Amino acid sequence: MAIRSARERNLWAQFDALQLGSGWDEEDLGKRQILVEDVFGDSHPGSVHLDQLTEHICRGIYERGGKPGRFHTTDICDGCAQGHDGMNLILASREALADMVELHAGFVPWDGMVLVSSCDKSVPAHLKAMARVDIPAIFVPGGSMRPGPDQTTSLVAGSISLRQKENDGITAEEIRDYKLTGCPSCGACTFLGTASTMQCMAEALGLALPGSALVPATMRDILAYARRAGRQVMALAEENLRPSDILTMAAFRNAVVVHSAIGGSTNATLHLPSIARELGLELPPELFDEVNRVVPHIGNINPSGEHLTESFWFAGGIPAVQLALRDYLNLDVMTVTGRTLGENLEEIARSGFFHRNEGYLHNYGLTRAQVILPPEEAKETGSIAILKGNLAPEGAVVKYSACAEDMRALKGTARVYDSEEAAHDAVVAGEINPGEILVIRYEGPRGSGMPEMLMTTEAIVCDKRLNGKVSLVTDGRFSGATRGAAIGHVSPEAAAGGPLAYIRTGDIIEYDIAARALNVVGIDGRETGAEAASAVLDERRAAWPLKTPPERKGILRRYTQSAASAMKGAGY
Numbered sequence: 001m002a003i004r005s006a007r008e009r010n011l012w013a014q015f016d017a018l019q020l021g022s023g024w025d026e027e028d029l030g031k032r033q034i035l036v037e038d039v040f041g042d043s044h045p046g047s048v049h050l051d052q053l054t055e056h057i058c059r060g061i062y063e064r065g066g067k068p069g070r071f072h073t074t075d076i077c078d079g080c081a082q083g084h085d086g087m088n089l090i091l092a093s094r095e096a097l098a099d100m101v102e103l104h105a106g107f108v109p110w111d112g113m114v115l116v117s118s119c120d121k122s123v124p125a126h127l128k129a130m131a132r133v134d135i136p137a138i139f140v141p142g143g144s145m146r147p148g149p150d151q152t153t154s155l156v157a158g159s160i161s162l163r164q165k166e167n168d169g170i171t172a173e174e175i176r177d178y179k180l181t182g183c184p185s186c187g188a189c190t191f192l193g194t195a196s197t198m199q200c201m202a203e204a205l206g207l208a209l210p211g212s213a214l215v216p217a218t219m220r221d222i223l224a225y226a227r228r229a230g231r232q233v234m235a236l237a238e239e240n241l242r243p244s245d246i247l248t249m250a251a252f253r254n255a256v257v258v259h260s261a262i263g264g265s266t267n268a269t270l271h272l273p274s275i276a277r278e279l280g281l282e283l284p285p286e287l288f289d290e291v292n293r294v295v296p297h298i299g300n301i302n303p304s305g306e307h308l309t310e311s312f313w314f315a316g317g318i319p320a321v322q323l324a325l326r327d328y329l330n331l332d333v334m335t336v337t338g339r340t341l342g343e344n345l346e347e348i349a350r351s352g353f354f355h356r357n358e359g360y361l362h363n364y365g366l367t368r369a370q371v372i373l374p375p376e377e378a379k380e381t382g383s384i385a386i387l388k389g390n391l392a393p394e395g396a397v398v399k400y401s402a403c404a405e406d407m408r409a410l411k412g413t414a415r416v417y418d419s420e421e422a423a424h425d426a427v428v429a430g431e432i433n434p435g436e437i438l439v440i441r442y443e444g445p446r447g448s449g450m451p452e453m454l455m456t457t458e459a460i461v462c463d464k465r466l467n468g469k470v471s472l473v474t475d476g477r478f479s480g481a482t483r484g485a486a487i488g489h490v491s492p493e494a495a496a497g498g499p500l501a502y503i504r505t506g507d508i509i510e511y512d513i514a515a516r517a518l519n520v521v522g523i524d525g526r527e528t529g530a531e532a533a534s535a536v537l538d539e540r541r542a543a544w545p546l547k548t549p550p551e552r553k554g555i556l557r558r559y560t561q562s563a564a565s566a567m568k569g570a571g572y
Contacts (some may be wrong), residue, residue: 003030003031003033003111004031004033004109004110004111005012005033005108005109005110005111007109007528008053008108008109009029010533011476014022014035015024015108016029017277018348019202022566026066026159026441027244027362028067030236031065031066031067031109032065032066032067032112032237032238033066033067033068033069033108033111033230034061034066034067034069034110034111034112034114034233034234034237035066035068035069035071035105035111035112035114035190036054036055036057036058036061036068036069036070036071036113036114036115036116036230037052037070037071037072037101037104037105037113037114037115037116037118037126038051038053038070038071038072038075038115038116038117039073039075039097039116039117039119039293040072040075040196041072041075042072042074042081043074043077043080043099043269044075044076044077045074045145045183045185045186045187045188046075046077046117046119046120046122046142046145046186046187046189047074047117047122048117048186049142049144049186049217050117050142051144052223052226053079053140053223053226054116054223054226056068056223056224056226057103057116057140057226057227057229057230057233057491058070058230058308059227059230060226060227060230060231060232060233060234061114061227061230061231061233062230063230063231064231064234064461065374066111066112066233066234066237068114068230068299069110071104071517073097073100073101073104074123074334074415075093075097075117075119075122075125075149075389076089076093076121077119077120077156077366078090078120078121078194078452078454078479079085079157079189081447082455082456083421083424083453087124087259087449087451087452088449088451088556089449089555089556090449090451090452091119091121091270091445091449091450091451091477091559091570092449092555092556092559093121093122093125093378093505093570094122094124094125094128094271094274094571095125095555095559096125096127096413096555096571097121097122097125097126097129098126098128098129098132100113101113101125101129101245102128102129102131102132103281105129105133106133108325110135111135111136111236111237111381112135112136112138112233112236112237113130113133113135113136113137113138113233114138114139114140114229114230114233115129115130115137115138115139115140116139116140116142116226116569117141117142118141118142118143118187118188118194118195118196118199118217119142119188119195119198119385120193120198120267120480123139123141123195123198123199123202123441124198124270124271124274124275125140125200125202126273127139127198127201127205127207127275128275128278128571130203130207130274131243131245131247131276131278131279132278133243134242134243134244134279134386136233136236136240136241136310137207137233137236137241137242137243138208138209138229138232138236138336139202139207139208139231139336140208140209140212140225140226140229141199141202141203141208141212141213141214141215141225141459142143142187142188142189142199142217142222143187143199143214143215143216143217143222143281144187144188144196144214144215144216144217144308144309144310144313145183145184145185145186145187145188145189145190145217145434146184146185146187146190146216146217146218146310147182147184147190147271147308147310147373148182148183148184148190148499150430150566151307151308152181152182153182153189153190153191153302153308154182154190155189155303155481156169156178156182156193157178157182157458157461158454158455158458158459158461159458159462160174160175160178161430161455161458162201162458162463163462164457165428166395166428168323169558172511177260178311180272180322185217185218186217186218187217187218188214188217188309188385189218189312189481189509190308190309191301191302191303191308191309191480191481192262192263192264192265192299192302192303192304192309192312192480193265193303193479193481194205194265194267194268194271194479195272195534196213196214196265196480196481196528197262197264197265197267197268197347197480197507198265198268198271199214199272200213200258200259200262200264200318201255201258201259201264201268201272203260203317203318203487204254204255204257204258204318204322205246205247205251205254205255205275205289206246206247206251206254206333206334206341207243207246207247207303207335207336208333208336208537209225209228209229209232209336209337209349210318210319210335210347211225211317211318211319212225212229212247212346213313213318214309214310214312214313214318214542216310216313221295223447229399230550230552232336232337232338232440235338236336236338239338241334241336241338243247244446245334246278246333246334246335246336247275247276247279247281248436248460249281250330250332250333250334250522251330251333252272252276252281252283252287253287253291253330254285254329254330254333254398255272256283256288256291257270257291257325257328257329258294258318258321258322258325259272259288259383260288260291260292260295260297260382260383260384260519261295261296261297261298261299261321261324261380261383262297262298262299262301262312262321263297263301263304263305263383263399263401264384264475264480265297265399265478265479265480266384266397266398266399266478266479266480266482266488267477268487269288269386269489269566270477270489270566270569270570270571272569273285273567273568273569274568274569274570274571275569276518276569277568277569277571282351283569285386285394285395285397285567286386287316287385288386289385289386289516291382292381292382292383292384292385293381294328294381294382295325295328295381295382296325296373296375296376296378296380296542297378297379297380297381297382297383297401298321298324298325298372298373298375298377298378299312299371299372300351300370300371300372300373301371301372303402303404303480303481303482303483304383304401304402304552305330305401307366307370308442310373311361311364311366312315312412313357314357314358314360314364314366314371315357315361315366315368315371315372315458316353316354316357316358316368316372319344319345319348319354320338320354320372320401321372322345323345323349324372325376326342326345326434329341329344330440347476351404354368363516374530382400382401382402383401383402384397384398384400385400385513386397386516387487387511387513387516387517387518388516388517388518388519389511389519390494390499390519390520390530390534390537391473391490391499391500391503391509391518391519391520392436392490392491392498392499392500392518393491393492393498393499394490394550394565394567395448395489395491395567396483396487396490396491396518397488397489397566398471398486398487398488398511398513399478399482399486400482400513402482402486403483403484403485403513404464404468404484404485406468407468407469407471407484407485408512409484409508409511409512409513409515410437410471410485410511411462411508411509411510411521412435412436412437412471412508412509412510413435413436413437413505413506413507413508413509413525414436414437414440414473414503414504414505414507414508414509415431415432415436415437415438415505416439416441416453416465416503416504416505416507417438417439417441417559418440418441418442418547419440419442419443419448420440420443420453420455420456420474420476422450423438423440423456423472424455424456424459426438427456427459427460427463427466427507428459428502430465431516432453432460432470433470433535434465434466434469434470435470436470436483437470437471437472437473437509438456438470438471438472438473439473439474439500439503439509440453440456440472440473440474440475440476441474441475441490441493441494441500441501442475442493442494442495442501442547442549443474443475443476444476444490444491444493444494444496444497445493445559445563445566445570446493446496446561447475447476447493447494447495447549447558447560447563448498448549448560449556449559449560449563450475450476450477450478450483450563450566450570451476452476452477452479453472453474453476453477453478453479453486453488454478454479454481454482455474456472457478457479457482457483457484457486459514460472460484461483461484465487466561467484468484470484470485471484471485471486471487471511472484472485472486472487472488472510473487473488473490473500473511473518474486474487474490475489475490475491475493475494475495475498475566476488477489477566480503485486487511487518488566489566489567490518491565491566492565493566494546494547495547495549495560495563496565497541497546499520499534499536500539500545501541501546501547502537502541503520503537504522504524504539504553505524506524506525507520507522507524507525508521508522508523508525508526508527508533508571510520510522510530511539514553517532520533520534520537523536557571560572
């Protein structure tokens, strides 16, 4: 394959002069040129170490005779945005990051690209950009944070914060101890939240090297993966193997299988369809439901299970899951190794990867089978469900693997709020009663940017009076760490005139996860059945105006005015 920039260099001599003025050598001008973009910055632990990975990627590119060009667009963190309006910007940042990579990749004709990120919105943003730009590319995950004391995660914050607000005898020392130990290293949070899930999805799609998702961010292995990625992108550029050759419908289905098996974040039901749409592919919500009905849930990983992401990688990570579930996967799909998934699994088994890393697992007194269950020992199939009914005609998402069995079907009185802040305050003030269904609306993509409801779900599960007794229904989204009966992504959303806009406190909601149903079945405290309740909602629709959104500007204005339904990925 010829050097892609050769023609443009002859059009305008300043092109070469500008690169030479940036410290390039004349010999670099004739090499394959590779865009290396990360989200390095001081914004959070998932980004602060990525410059080290980029350095090793560049070394790998140099080893194969290429010239890297380094670019950076720092991402932002859901954890820092909890409880204030900054959370409204988080999902929109996915689109902004993808756009920036598109700009960097498009203003000159690169021969290939390596993208590096760790976390919730930056990983799907990079995968969207890879699909959109469609030049030879490889993704490098930023790995996992170390565990906190007693194998805890940063989400000890839920209990700490609730006790602070309730003045529940918490001491300044307890708060300080958490702050000093909650995030003990760089890397993505060490539970299977959205950050860790999307690292896994990058590998499951075939866009990251086998075994590279969730490597402990402080271990030498992550640097070795980065170096290999730099070398491998040169091979991809030589072969002109592009993301569109890898991201087939079969690859997306494989990713949904893995997602189902590990108990991944509900946010993947936003991100995978949005990535697919960059290639003109439709990934319907029904596919998630179909797969989750048959695939064994074998990942015993927090929050749907016991163990942390570091232990999951020690147990074999995504390759171990793929080997265990190979009968559910298409092994002929192409990957960034230049080989098929089946060939990759044969190679990684020969390499000693599983045996070598299981020894680290033994440091914790664990075996592989305790973290990644043999399929025949799985207690249930799947981990998420798509619910439909008169409250969610297009669908809603629930992660039942993180929900107690006695909360998987419920009929309860609705307590309706038009913002998460109001609902959260009601929980903390003790205004919510066991058996009620908390409704938060106008928090969808067009309502407020689709913030996550983690602060409220944590307030519920950390309240002994409410934990396991209160459900939440919203057109907003959830953290991948969310626990309990939490039904989100209700579509159409309230701001788009969905039925959620027309219920009120006192109406009766019923959901049944096994039946995949979510309905209003009563009005003003009186049971009427779903059909009669639908008629009342229609009457209210004719009489009630939608809530007028506040005046917005900039990216939040652009996003909320044009975002697609959550069932279509919430992109624009």
